[in-house]
Structures are given as C-alpha cells and as structure tokens.
Amino acid sequence: MPxxxxxxxxxxxxxxxxxxxxxxxxSEELRRALYTxxxxxxxxxVIVPDLVGTTEILSDEHREQLCRHLxxxxxxxxxTVVFSTxxxxxxxxxxxxxxxxxxxxxxxxIEDTEGNVFGALTSCSLHVSDHFYxxxxxxxxxxxxxxxxFHWTGDNLYFIKGNNESxxxxxxxxKFGLWLDGDLYQGRxxxxxxxxxxxxxxxxxxxxxxxVEEKEDEIEKNDDERMRRRNCKKALxxxxxxxxxxxxx
Numbered sequence: 704m705p706x707x708x709x710x711x712x713x714x715x716x717x718x719x720x721x722x723x724x725x726x727x728x729x730s731e732e733l734r735r736a737l738y739t740x741x742x743x744x745x746x747x748x749v750i751v752p753d754l755v756g757t758t759e760i761l762s763d764e765h766r767e768q769l770c771r772h773l774x775x776x777x778x779x780x781x782x783t784v785v786f787s788t789x790x791x792x793x794x795x796x797x798x799x800x801x802x803x804x805x806x807x808x809x810x811x812x813i814e815d816t817e818g819n820v821f822g823a824l825t826s827c828s829l830h831v832s833d834h835f836y837x838x839x840x841x842x843x844x845x846x847x848x849x850x851x852x853f854h855w856t857g858d859n860l861y862f863i864k865g866n867n868e869s870x871x872x873x874x875x876x877x878k879f880g881l882w883l884d885g886d887l888y889q890g891r892x893x894x895x896x897x898x899x900x901x902x903x904x905x906x907x908x909x910x911x912x913x914x915v916e917e918k919e920d921e922i923e924k925n926d927d928e929r930m931r932r933r934n935c936k937k938a939l940x941x942x943x944x945x946x947x948x949x950x951x952x
Contacts (some may be wrong), residue, residue: 720895725736727863756784764922765846769810769907773824774840776809788887788911795885802828808840811872813883814912815889821845821892823872823881825863835874837841837862842871845903853880853900861897887911 749770750761756933761769766782785800802809805828812822826840839855841862855862873880875896881903882891888911892903 716891719935752782754784756787758784758812758911759787759789760812760820763852765820768846769824769852770843770848772842773856774808774826782810793887793911795865795870795883797888798887798889799830799865800829813830815904815906815909816888816912817909818912818920819822819845819847819904819909821847821881825872827863829863829865831866832864835861839873842905843898843900843902849907851901853898856896856899858896858899861895883911 711834713806751766751770754766785805786798791797791801794880805916807828809825809828810822811825812820814820819947822843822844822846824840826838839857839862841855843853845851845909859875864871864874870883871881878893878895879891880893880895880898880900884890890909890911891907891908892923893907894900894902
C-alpha cells in the first residue's frame, strides 16, 4: 500500500525550535577535558566487532570505518541491533521504548531513498527530554562521497534533544545537524556549530529508505570470553537504513 503523503518537515522543525529548551552549564575546564577525551586515536589494526542481529544498512567496510572513531569505553563488546523500522515500524516513540532500559551509547544509522548512508553516534540512549543531553563523545558521520566523522567542536552543548514528534542531534543558529520526524521517515541535515559538520546527505531535506536501525553493545556473560573480546578493537554501533539503532555497554 503506498505510504500517505507526509507534510513538509519545515512546519515541524519550526514548532520544535519554538519550544523552550534548557542547556546545562559547563565550566570551560570541563568542556576542554571532555573535548580532549572525545578525540579518538586512529589505529590501523582494527578488528570489527561481532554483530547480533541483521543489519540492512552497514557493510563490514562501514563498520570498520566507524570503529576508528568510537570512544574507548565502547571497545570490547558485541554490537546488537535493537531497533529497525523494517521490523518494528516507522515510529519514533517505538524507538524510544526499545531503548528504555539501555544506558549505553547508541549508533543510529540512516539510509535515504537515494542510497546515502549517514547517522550519529550518541553518548547515551535516546529518550524524550525537555533539554539537550549527552556529552562530547557524540558525533555525526556520513559515508558519501567518502567517509567523514564530525566530532564535537566545543562551541555548545546541543548534543541530543527529542520529544514525541521529532529528534534532533546537534544544533546552532536555528539549524540541526540531523533531524528526524516522529515517523522516522522525513528528515533534515544541515551544518551546525555543535559538530562543525557538512550536511550529511546531498539533499538538505531527505526521505528515509525502508528501514531505520539502532544498535547496542552487549556485555559478555562469560569472564574469559569478555576478556578475550576486550583485547580486540570492538565497540558500539547504530544503524539505520531506513533507520537502525545499536547500543553498547
């Protein structure tokens, strides 16, 4: 059945911007410390973590590129698909519910209808909040025309904010680095001061493909296996083809 036409996202974004937002203050010393810790060293010998579940978006090459930019605390764990629009439907609220008990970082990956793959790595799970949350470990990324990761610039603390109607990652001057509507179907990507990023897709306003995914890292129950895996370069991931999410602990 053809999908019903969805209103232009500009109206939804304008409404989102008009809402009152709160940003927790941070000392300049703490900001510099977090920004420094968010930098990830590049290791040529990268081991791609195992994946629990099926991804329709990320290839092994995509995952290897992402591994080079993951925070140190994300290393040593499996990647688990926790949400996919192809399995769980196009609903931001359903995505929130899937992450209700998850505290680890999340990898959100999106594939638009033109085949562009991009997304965000967030320092914590996604949830409804009246204010921006998250830390400088969060980042934006894209794979087209080449892989690029956009880390926190330190300019502001607009990492993540979501309500029942939309989700925004990165902001500044009325623009969002990545914005999705409540149906996980229409979105917008713009340059923003939080991450100093380029738009993540060729078109500022995009339509998500069939699926969106989220992923998390799963702690190994067996101590020996856990130690073995921690000796490997492993980490968290999120993906969305339509949209997928992954998390790790």
